[in-house]
Amino acid sequence: MSLTSREDPTVPVLYLIACGAPPAAELLSHPEAVPGLQSDGWTVCVLCTPSGERFLDPAAVSVATGYPVRVEPRRPGEADVLPPPDALLVAPVTFNTVNKWALGISDTLALGILNEYLGAGLPIAATVWAKPELQKHPAFDAHAQTLFEAGVRFIQPEDDDPRFPWGQLRAALAELLGE
Template sequence: MSSTRVLYLLGSAAPPVLDVGAVVERAQGQGWDVCLGLTPTAARWLESALPTLAALTGHPVRSAYRLPHEPDPWPPATVALLAPATFNTLNSWALGLTGGSFIVGFAAEAIGKGIPLVTMPCVNSAFLAHPQFDRSIRTLRGAGVRVLLGEGGFVPNRPGEGNPTAYPWEAALNAVSEMVS
């Protein structure tokens, strides 16, 4: 798909990532050229679907950094959406701890490059009680990241009561469009 609007869709290992193919199709229907990046664990969860997802996007699905001598296989991002974003991913990103995670490294660097960023967590309410979570959300918002947490975004459920099919992907795609309009 050729387009001047490029969406980096970056997902971590939370159950809604299993529906990422449908999300790619919705984004493409809105005119986005989608590049899909995953945490290593999310890539493992989707391992059998990776060739199909690469064919769907027209770009390799990335879960690791490219080698220094390799060209970047993706066009430059217009905007990036990091969703679902787990507790680990959000805290690592806010603390600048990329730890070999391609998507966290990209998101951390994108702040400095001025690439518009949207994230939507996927955490249960027990994680919200951890003191680092609130600090991380404040840090990301303070850096200009649009965090979709609470009404109008992801509303955390009680532990063990999640419903991955209710993850508000449409709110995330709407926020992405708003960031660049």
């Protein structure tokens, strides 16, 4: 079996892209995050921004998912260790990533993947985790709107709920895939 083939082609692959914000620390500990996604039938592969990597234990995530956490691009000619995705979940997505993503900037592996698969039309769900002051920045709303119009499904936490909406994201993925 090559590194790019799937162990079970009937199991959908989800790229969970984590940016540098506290919810990234919950990938394994929150029952609705990686464990819940796996119980929904996903093969979960985690990629993260360099800032996102600081919030998680890459070795523990690799053990839980069966795949290495990708932060850096692979070398030329190197096989990809991750199977191709069927959908993407950006959880959490930060102010910085929303703005760069909308502009097509690919200065990290995570942004390159997001740009590529947005262009490919794959289902993408995301939840912004940014201070209210940053979300009021004049560039932010326009960039989030650009991504929304391109097909990104943004999930907002329930009114006044300070917790990250892992359960809502799981439900949104099922809807995006027509399940």
